[in-house]
Amino acid sequence: MTTETTETADIAGTSGIETVDVVIVGAGPTGLTAAYLCAQLGLSAIVLERRDGPQRSPAAHVVNARTFEIWRQAGVDMVSVLAAAQSPDEAGRAQWLTKLGGEVIGSLPFEHQGDDMLAITPTPLRNLSQHRLEPLLLAGLDSVRYQHRWVGAQQHDDHVVVEVESPEGSYSVRTSYLLAADGAGSRVRNWLGIEPIGPGSIQTFVMVHFAADLTELTSPNLGVLHFIVDPTSGGTFVCHGLRTDWVYMCPFDPETDPVESFDEERARSIVLAAMDHEVPFEILGISSWNMSAQIAERYRDGRVFLIGDAAHRFPPTGGLGLNTGVADVHNLLWKIAAVESGRAPESILETYEAERRPVAQFNSDQSLINAFKLIEIPIAFGVTEDVDASVAAMHETLADPDRRAGVEAAIANQAIHFDLLGLQLGHSYSGDLVMDDGSEALVLEEPARDYVPSSRPGARLPHGWLPDRRSTLDLIAPDVPTVLVAAGAEAPALDPSVPVKVVEVPVEVWSEAFAIDAATALLVRPDQHIAFRGPVAGVDGALRAMFATNADR
């Protein structure tokens, strides 16, 4: 990846300044993924990050199957990334307990992490903490500039000039596209005057990060989430490493209880109050976060695109924020590369928001449902604002088989919160870059949960194992459309001037993974979503339609 300096003056007066194809603001998971994709697509890019290094405090931990599939295609070192994930044995359940190490009241599987998932994805969901992940993503990049802060920009018809402040001084960069991956409080979004729509602060949480080996308190009831039902605590332990580090978080009211009052002594007593008995731990950090459910009113302004949390922010109850950001850039960057190389009209960039906003809305809605549904459990316990009365109600409930059964039912009712395969793999696109084949979409009982592999246009290409143990997903070119045909089928007649990859798929894999006959071909976009399904003879027309200008449609 190279950056260059323009030598000749231009009409905007930007001669002599550094010039790149893409400037990415923010080196969170979304910005770092964007940098990988730019490198792969031959787009020169720089990532500006105001912090002095990768994030140190934990946040996301659920990295879903689709995100791993995207990183796998983008050239991320999957060996080191997967090695940093928690084992499903240790992080495979959500538990409800009186206190950590106390009585277990209920338990649910935490998503599908078993080997059975390998039938539908090469990379099942894992728990991988964001503060461990970011340094691993960074290791494969040379485009990230820490302590370089985006401070402003001017947008022109054919470029953007970005203003940067760094310890070495201020400078400008000229770019074709500015990607705002600067998080939920996005200054780039504010500069554009784009409003986030939806509640900005549903609840505020204090988060205590501490180093500890909690094997003794959690065995044999291991899990990634431990919900503490005792009303004197009412928080959640998040396992970021059974023997290394944990988070305890609980709600507080910043109006009456300022976050600054959570000093180390208070944080220690909060954590201790949620444990059945004391074990040694060392506090690593104390922070707070707001639960919000917001989606930007638009994702684009000219050459500036909002991606990741800058475009949308969900409650973490669903583990979807990071994952949605990664899929955003996967959707956007091949389109930018196609426009920049002259292979596609500028109008395909409009499909970014059209395709990704419904996904953000769906993920936001489900995350909110999950967050509010959790309240059913304290209600089943008879918890009120009166803490002493609530503690008494908890003990009475646990001693009464009927009332206890009500709590167990309320816990069982949370199952979908931790079973969101449909949201991982089932999102399907429609619109200008997807050629409807007239087939009916499958009606699923619970679309957030249920995933049925489908080769219907718009869907993610179903995964199947090839004889050489590659995935069908590995056949898809990251930069140009891929035509998949069954081995031995008629070869498509294609316009040689349109770059495309053609691959034959073994017949057994073809029929099993895609459930279509050998006379049917698939045209797959670089983001592994199917653009066209139909007769081999129809592929050429589909390719032309995909990259047609709006006027030609």
Ligand SMILES: Cc1cc2nc3c(=O)[nH]c(=O)nc-3n(C[C@H](O)[C@H](O)[C@H](O)COP(=O)(O)OP(=O)(O)OC[C@H]3O[C@@H](n4cnc5c(N)ncnc54)[C@H](O)[C@@H]3O)c2cc1C
């Ligand atoms: C408690 C908690 C648990 C969560 N759990 C999950 C989970 O399990 N799974 C999941 O998918 N998501 C989860 N999330 C959400 C996830 O953390 C976010 O969605 C994710 O971090 C968004 O990534 P991003 O790169 O878009 O933004 P961010 O991670 O916010 O990164 C933005 C970056 O931009 C930088 N920046 C900001 N302004 C500037 C500027 N002017 N110049 C330069 N740099 C700038 C910031 O310093 C930051 O590094 C959780 C969130 C929380 C709070």
